[in-house]
Amino acid sequence: MRWAATTLYKIYVRSNCQTMVFFVLLAISPGLSAHGLAPAHNVTAQDEPDDGGGVIQVRWEISESGGVARYEIIRMKGAGATDGIVVGVRNGAQDSFLDEGDEHAIENDVDYRYTVRAVGADGETADSEPSAQVRASASWLDTTLAANMVAVIVFAAMFFVLVMRGRRGKPLYIRPIDALEAMDDAVGRAAEMGRPVFYAPGLHSVTQPATVASIGLLSRVAEKSARLHTRIMVPNYDPLTWPVAQEVVRQSFIKAGRQEEYDPDDISYLTSRSFTYAAAVAGMIVREKPATNFLFGHFYSEFLILAETGAATGALQIGGTDSTAQLPFFITTCDKTMIGEELFAAAAIVGDDPISRSTVKAHDWFKVALMVLIPTGIAVGMLADFGMLEELLHGLGVGDPAAAASGIVEALRGGR
Amino acid sequence: MSRIAMALTRLSNLDRRWIFLVILLAVALPLLTPVEFRASPSDETLRFDDALQKAIDSGKPIMVDVDFGPQTMAELEPVLLAVMHRIFTSKTKAIFFTLSPDATAPTRRYLARMEKQYNLNYGEDYVFLGYASSFAYTMYGMGTSIETYFHSDDRGTPIRRIPIMANVESIKDVSAVVNIASNAFPKFWIQYGVAAFGFDLLVGCTAVNATDLYPYLQTGQLKGLLAGGRAGAEYETLLVEKGVIEKTGDATRGLAPQSLALLSLLALIAVGNAGYFARKRLDKGVGAR
Amino acid sequence: MKERLGYRVPFVLLLILGIFMAAQYYIPHPMVQKPAQMMIQWKQPLNAFIIFLALFGLAAMHVRKVIRKQRRWGYSVITLTSMALMIFVGMVWGTRHGTIFSDLFKHVITPIEATMFSLLAFFVASAAFRAFRARTVGATVLLLSAVVVILGLIPVVEDLCPPIARASDFLLKYPNTAAKRAIMIGVALGAISVAMKTILGIDKTILGRDR
Known part of the structure; x- marks a missing residue:
């Protein structure tokens, strides 16, 4: 000095x-x-929850001096490190950065620290104090999906309980499904008229539930057709569904003892382009004039072409779909329709297998639970909107009613 | 009186071919005349535009999945073109791809048009990744890695070497996904994409599929919806008001034939019902005697 | 024994992988996500096999029809010729923009499919003409709401009579959406139930077995 x-x-x-x-x-x-140029303050870094790791959220309080053109976020690896790499840039008004390791990956379970460097307009800089150490870690459970998971577990539990009951052979009543009841008579109609039965299993692959249900119903129709010496035609759209359909029809013919009448060419693969399929099938309907058309599974807009052609040739039509967009067309063009869930229920009860039957009850139980839960949720949500939920919780003697109320509302809206 | 009733009864069993002729004329005649209707933007259309504006403001690229083929071009082409104009006038980067093979050729064509109009640089301002199969798996998989499903773009360039893709590893790195689709893909995007990764999804769909998507719009899983030619026309009007495009396009032109077809449909339904009641009355008359 | 093994192996695989793929939805940990992603990626090459399966199946069926001179075997000749032509031009000159393959696609398949699609306009009209009759109280309600919704879609009506447009919007957004939601919930439960039955081997249709 x-x-x-x-x-x-x-x-x-x-x-x-x-x-x-x-x-x-x-x-x-x-x-x-x-x-x-004052540096940023209170730099904090936190692992992002509910992910596979590799993501850290960095927050800071913006510089008090102002005049910051940008902030550079610097990540330092290891506890004692002072050198780091710039992993992100934010403008002078921003106070957070989600480091997803875009260019330099973040390793899980490794210590990192963050510094935020304020950069002025003329290039001067001011570094903040480094943040406390932070580790990115992978979660074993995505808690944002908790509501979804609870629902699935509850449904699975109901499912198992009912399957067990089914195993013990307890009879369960299931409301008769109109379209299912009509199926046998519809095949009989074809036998009487000496014309074929036509079965379209939808446009989805056999990996999709509606197709699985449709194939289940196909076995019933095929067996009945075999018994009545009636030709059954199954044009396929999906190459994976096609061999399954062939196998199911063959088994049904064997079961009916009419193996020699089974023709694999009647269970054909046509095309995987929807309107080409519609053209091919409409052509088949016009040429063969089937007495009965079964249309079960997931369809798109080509459905109306199939069904209107069927209606024009005077066929009896029974359909069922999980496609809500096509349901109006099913109802206008088919004589009997299985609406949505009825398709799955019909597939479950068609084989008269008590275990399979009992799974339908699981839907019903869960729907009852939903019928209670949905109005309750609406009521609680409305109470919260009018500020009455807090009062109610206060009246019930809850410690921090405001926090509890916002927690409940959050839980109601919660998850994805 | 009974002669009219008889005629009506006969009309109620009208041969399909007459109905087809009525619809043909209803669609064709307005196309031959210069009549043009206008559709003022509805709340839904405004909401779609707000969501797109939000995505544009974020500065990140927007992903556009084009899933319609020649069949639904009349309905969805104007919607896609309007969205493209909106994105490119705001100088936002966009990543195009498709999960339906028939959309590949039309998408190439639209993008070539945009490139010329807005002087775009391929690979920097926009890219077309081409087609990937197994839509559900791709939608779900792109939440973690785009490169796994699109190794290279439509021109065969590995996506690692494309500048626009430098900071885009997964769907989490884009501001929004816009799906213009004639099939059920928007619903699958919600189930396999939004539910698992929670990004902003905007949809342009055919009118038939719209009713399937309203529930998701109300829950917020879908941020914006343009349903069918009507919404396309509304969006065109909005974009003209905003100065994005100079004049309305094919969607607006389609309003007149659509309206006339709907009116003839109403007329046919009315005739069918009149015939039905006339027959009922005739039958009753016969019964009374 | 062989028969039983042939059934058991796919069933056990289905059980293990089914439970794993359901669980991975909730577990973001890389130990679970990495194998799950790998399995999802396997689907891509599998698709190629499925296309081959379809191709050979289709060709075999039509060849049989031609050889046996079955009824309308001429159609089979057309199918086989078109198939061979597309494969040939695609393999020799490629499938990119501007090739013969892409031209055939653009100028033959595209207009044919667009024509099929446009038939919908006519079929919607004929279906509506037959279906919308005020036969019962329920059908009358359906008819009236259809009329309101159709009117609401016409821009001129919206300008001349705003209440109709509002009513149409209301019908679409509320009663319609409520009904859709109910059906969607039912469908979702049915789908979960089918998935569980398949995974647990209660339903064996997916393996080509009669239940």
Whole structure:
């Protein structure tokens, strides 16, 4: 200090005042700059929850001095490291950054620290204090999906209980499904008229539930047709569904003891383009004039072409679909329709297998639960909207009614 | 009186071919005349535009999945073109791809048109990744890695070497996914994409599929919906008001034939019912005697 | 024994993988996500096999029809010729933009399919003409709501009589959506139940077995 003062004095003596001012300014200029641009404060870094790791959320309080053009977010690996890499840039008004390790991946279970560097318009910088250590970690459960998971577990539990009951052979009443009851007579109609039965299993692959249900119903129709010496035609759209349909029809013919009447070419693959399929099937309907058309499974807009052609040739039509967009067309063109869930229920009860039958009850139980839960949720939500939920919780003696109320509302809206 | 009733009865069993002729004329005649209707933007259309604006404002690229083929071009082409104009006038980067093979050729064509109009640089301002099969798996898989499903773009360039893809590893790195589809893909995007990864989804769909998507719009799983030619026309009007495009396009032109076809449908339904009641009355008359 | 093994192996695979794929939805950990992603990726090459399966099946069926000179075997000749032509031009000159394959697609398949699609307009009209009759109280309600919704879709009506447009919007957004939701919930439960039955081997249709 003394040395500095002496030197300044000497300079002062030896030079004129202007030089002195220049040197003084020069001497304090770094300090001025540092005082001009304040760093960001309170840098915190937190692992993002509910993910596979590799993501850290960095937050800070923006510089008090203002004049920040941008913030550079610097990640340092290891506890004692002071050097780091810039992993992201934010503008002067932003106070958070989600480090997803875009260019430099974040390793799980490794210590990192973050510094936020404020950069001024002319390139001056000010580094913040580093954040506390943070580790990214992978979660074993995505809690945002908790509501969904609870629902699935409850449904699975009901399912198992009912399957067990089914195993013990307890009879369960299931409302008769009109379209299912009509199926046998419809095949009989074809036998009487000496015309074929036609079965379209939908446009989805056999990996989709509606097709699985449709294939279940196909076995029943095929067996009945075999018994009545009636030709059954199954044009397929999906190449994976096709061999399954062939196998199911073959088995049904064997079961009916009419193996020799089974013709694999009647269970054909046509095309996987929906309107080409519609053209091919409409052509088949016009040429073969089936007495009965069964249309079960998932269909798209080509459905109306199939069904209207069927109606024009005077066929009896029974359909069922899980496609809500096509349901109106099913109802207008088919004589009997299985609406949505009825298709799955029909497939479950068609085989008279008590275990399979009992699974239908699981739907009903779960729907009852939903029927209670949905109005309750609406009621609670409305109470919250009118500010009455807090009062109610207060009246019930809940410790922090405001927090509890917002927690409940959050849970109601919660998850995805 | 009974002669009219008889005629009506006969009309109620009208041969399908007459109905086809009525619809043909209803659709064809307005196309030959210069009549044009206008559709003012509904709340839904405004909501779609707000959601798109939000995506544009975020500065990240937007992903556009084009899933319609020649069959539904009349209904969805104007919707896609309007969305493209909206994106490219705001100088937002866009990543196009398709999960339906028939959409590949039309998408190439539309993008070539946009490139010329807006002076775009392929690979920097936009890219077309082409087609990927197994839609459900791709939708779900793109939540973690796009490269796994699109190794290279439509021109065969590995996507690692495409500048626009540099910071886009998965769907989480884009501001929104816009799906213009004639099939059930929007629903699958909600089930396999939004439910698992929670991004913003905007949809342009055919009118038939719209009723399937309203529930998701109300829950917020779908941020915006343009349903069918009507919504396309509304969006065109909105974009003209905003100065994005100069004049309305094919969707607006389609309003007149659509309206006339709907009116003839109403007339046919009325005739069918009149015939039905006339027959009922005749039958009753016969019964009374 | 062989028969039983042939059935058991796919069943056990289905059980293990079914439970695994359901569980991975809730578990973001890389230990679970990595194998799950890998399995999803396997589906891509499997698709190629499925296409081959379809191709050979289709060809075999039509060849049989031609050889046996079955009824309308001429159609089979057309199918086989078109198939061979598309495969040939696709393999020799490629399938990219501007090739013969893409031209055939654009100028033959595209217009044919567009024509099929446009038939819908006519079929919707004929179906509506037959279906919308005020036969019962329920059918009358359906008819009236259909009329309101159709009117609401016409821009001129919206300008001349806003209440109709509002009523149409209301019908679509509320009663319609409520009914759809109910059906969707039912369908979802049915689908979960089919999935569980398949995974647990209660329903064996997917393996080509009669239940």
